[in-house]
Amino acid sequence: MQTMATMLLSLVVIAGGFSMYSGCGSKKGKGPLMESNAPSKVYVEPGKFDEFYSFVSGGFSGQMAVYGLPSGRLLKVIPVFSQNPENGYGYSEETKPMLNTSHGFIPWDDSHHSELSMKDGVPDGRWVFINGNNTPRVARIDLKSFRTVEIIEIPNSAGNHSSPFTTPNSEYVVAGTRFSIPVDNKDVPISTYKENFKGALSFIRVDQNSGEMSIAFQLITPPFDYDLSHSGKGPSDGWFFFSCYNSEQAHSLLEVNASQKDKDFILAVNWKKIEELIKQGKGTDKAVNYAHNKWNESTHSAESEIIKTVKTLTPADVSGTMFYIPCPKSPHGADVDPSGEYIVGGGKLATVIPVFSFSKMIKAIESKQFDGEIESIPVLKYESVLSGEVQNPGLGPLHTEFDDKGFAYTSMFVSSEIIKWKLDTKEVVDRMPAFYSVGHIMIPGGDSKKPWGKYLLIMNKITKDRFLPTGPELNQSAQLIDISGDKMKLLLDFPTVGEPHYAQALPGDMISKNQVRIFKIEDNKHPYALKSEKDARVERKGNEVHVYLSAIRSHLTPDNIEGIKVNDVVYFHVTNLEQDWDIPHGFAIKGNDNSELLVMPGETCTIKWTPKEAGIYPYYCTDFCSALHQEMQGYLRVSPKDSNVPLTFNSNK
Template sequence: MKDIDKTPDTLPDEGRRKFLNTAAFAGLAGAGASIGLSACNSDKAAPAATATVAAPAEASEFGKYEVPPGELDEYYVFSSGGHSGEVRIYGLPSGRELKRIPVFNMDCMVGWGITNESKAVIGTRPDGQPKYHTGDTHHVHLSYTDGTYDGRYLFVNDKIHGRLGRIRMDTMECDKITEIPNIQGFHGTFPDKRDPVDAAINHTTRVFCGAEFSIPLPNDGSVLEDASQYKSLFTCINADTMEVAWQALIDGNCDLVATSYDGKLAATNQYNTEMGALYEEMMASEMDACLFFNVARIEAAVKAGKFTTVGNSSVPVVDATKAANQDPKSALVCYVPIPKNPHGVNISPDGKYYACSGKLSPTASVIEHEKVLAWFDGALDDARKAVVAEPEIGLGPLHTGFDNKGNAYTTLFLDSQIVKWNVEAAIKSFNGDQNAQVVLDRIDVHYQPGHGFTSMGETRESDGRYFISDNKFSKDRFLPVGPLHAETAQLIDISGDKMKLVADHSVYSEPHDSIIVRRDIVKTRQIYSIDDFPLAIKDPKESGVFRDGNKVTVKITSQAPAFSLRDFKVKVGDEVTIILTNLDKVEDLTHAMAIPKYDINFVVNPQQTQSVTFKADKPGVFWCYCTNFCHALHLEMRSRMYVEA
């Protein structure tokens, strides 16, 4: 696409823009005459958005973004899997998928949700099956030390069932899942980025979680249709223990979450401050809010016993509603008014500013961190004065990433564009400087970008190299595969003055958010330590069948190309537990065990132990075989389970 001349009152490529937005505006119009998009219409765009459209990279330049065979990517991308319930790992700039980490989903490749060890993490019903079989991951974030990633943990939310999962970065496996009480629609989450206030504890200590759906509290059936009694809670979880530390009762619906670099504030953008139950009610107000929680004050209130509890939960709940927090000097939360139905809040790498986009307003609000603190100190008489800029950047602004040069990059869902704008210039323009160039560049993406993120952009070490646009529609970008299309993650080079589209990476539905992490930060184990597993069978001679009434334990080892037991015998009605240890010490030499008709398949990596428990309810001969190709005699790697009638 060629650059076009600037025009003072219109966005570039107005015909394309109008075409893409027709359906969106028609849908919004159905909400009623009293509901509109703040300060925007489908025919004329905001004057601030007048930069030229950037072209894709020239064909000769694409080679430098390729990763040749045998070479490694420069970055990891950790991405949510949406309603798959998993987390995915990609290499960048190649876009190669490296791994899928099951968290809230069943996974028959590794046996997640099948092994006893994974069930203990997921949680089970009385019948021993996982409590839930579905999940909806949205936001993934690494733990921090001194404002940058430390490679310890990865946290991810489950929107459906209100759970937070924690993944160990050394093994890339989920080790803890916490279900948050009294919430629904757990959408945004973010770990604290705290500076080392206490030299002995200088890493992430808290994870903040926003609930999107308001519900009766307690939600015990005593209130159903009366939406005026619905409430929302904002939650803090201890990152080390994964226990819920406290909750805050708030007005409105939480969307996304951000945290400050000094550990003082946690933020969530709010829509539906009207507390409506129907979508037209949720868009009635021209202003919603971005909330800032004073972490120290909340924790002091909890310590002083100034809290209540909800239902059967013992979690402390403080009152952070707007009505209860009018006095800034004692307030637990600051409500900063933001137009309209904001979606996304992100903090700049220098820790000075938050960007909160309007979604139904063409604006991105810039909120100054120090001014929010000044409001809490009583030095700022109006929370709205914490907004130091509000540039009009385009239609449907959602998420913002930052580079290392003071620039912000915001996804425009309705315009199908990424807009590059300068934060300091936006502040100057807000203060009356008519010569300040706010919008620096924009680029078309394909199509309807949701989340967007820059390389290392959520840390102090943002490097300004790449931006990825996760687009919700791909339409004509890839080979057709039926009605459920692949989605696109488009790689954009942001290192120069002009953005360059350099790659289309297909992604399976539906990633919501991702982070780009330098590869040197991630340090993984290549094999497990056998001593980490209490049930480990360290010598094949320990193998055998051990009966205690109708409970039978079968201990087996695997070592290419054989299982330690050629066969084993149980009886119909037995409760059978198979414990399998992989004694191989060779990197990447993974074994597995599958049992036909018993719905069992699970993986054991080098020096790992896994176990399964099942009822022997079918008599006969059942071949137990290795499902991971491991040796020239892989097909011969079997054992037989005899089930006596």
């Protein structure tokens, strides 16, 4: 009898295990949830292009990943805040300044939200911005080259979370602090939080032609945790909305202590009016230290500059420009619909989704429907701003995106689902489970004036059994949903790099037509560039050695170098002389504690190497460039410090 029971039990276990890995049953998103012709909707024929580029934040990888939609194919990982030995980003002499900060060289970060540059409230495909959450930074990526071309550090800030959302013409990119800290980061007891800590909201001006960023001003607000933000548009253009939690001003065990109040806030900021006040001379220049790093495409090098001042404004300086809108329970998303009239809050612990009305807000401000004020920022009455609440949406509303048909889609973290609801009636019309615990969601153009309402990409925080298991550490899972019909239909699952917190997407041809294929060798202004392999050479300056190395199929010149001594500081300046698309050359030398290089056609990159022992060191091309790629190699001889081996270099001798 006991044996019988054991057998039955093991059968149940086996069956359970089987169903877990075979992925059957509607619980896992098959059957009724799935679009019946899903395969044909996500299948992109070999040689054909995806419909959309999507720019998905890399989370704790510090990078940004680019996927094609609807296929979910990974097109590229763009290194942004973290070193990338694959191509030498953050290791080469040219790219190291990109990762400079006021704390010195910080070769990693936690990248959270991507945001495309916009023109008239619609993404224009010129740049994509992404924030570094840990050491507060904002990066700009040029979508002609898919390279990080600028990084600006944010002073007076810690945890740059409500960033890098932009105004409708990318006049500004914002950076609101998630951790409030003392403004000049002075050494104070943590218990003096309420008096000494402040929440800085930075407005970074973006040059409309070059894209260059500069911090225009910082608003020094009460010490709440500014979580997410979005710009107004259309009628609400000129306003910015920041969600914030911890209005309790707790500084310990926030899990409990920042969840006490029934409502936190969305801060509405009239930045156009603040611009006028600044012109009238408002604001104080504060001494700070922050890095501004720029990539120069003609020298193929970055420069880092430390900036010493920033303009700050207190609520009293700009009175009449900031208002707190009460928002239930620790809001995350502050999302503005395509018309610019509705502002949707996503209270993580709330049981409703509040939808605020911009026109009501303006009326409430005019008729002073205030419920007190905090540090001279008026608090608006909840009902006076409210357009309505979405009832019974599920649990843990986080973030809302919009389609072009008057519907909103909200992610529900706790109940692990997506709901679709109607903006005007606030009525839930459809819901669909997410696998599992969805964080952010994205519709191409879904936070702009012009959503391309065909697909919804959801980025889940928990993966579990969605893919073949890979030990305890799993990649996060994204899911693509067809939203072209009345009912949401699941199309595809795919794993993502790092932990995406947000994404943006654009039709492929808005970006593909602008792509750089090669860098013109004649325009290469790098001080150590070679224009021809005839000029390849090695020069010694004391214990510094500069190797001007050329790479072209299928040889490195020079390829025999002697006279290098132990502890010399050797710089390999590698110029790729190719002028043909997709012929990069790599460079690697044995025992280099730095990294390798990947050099694009017409580009010059430098890697530093300090040999510590005498001997023979082979070097070679790491990118399979041609039929004779394996022959693309050289030898470097390192002799003892006191040796008298003369410096020689040659090729084909």
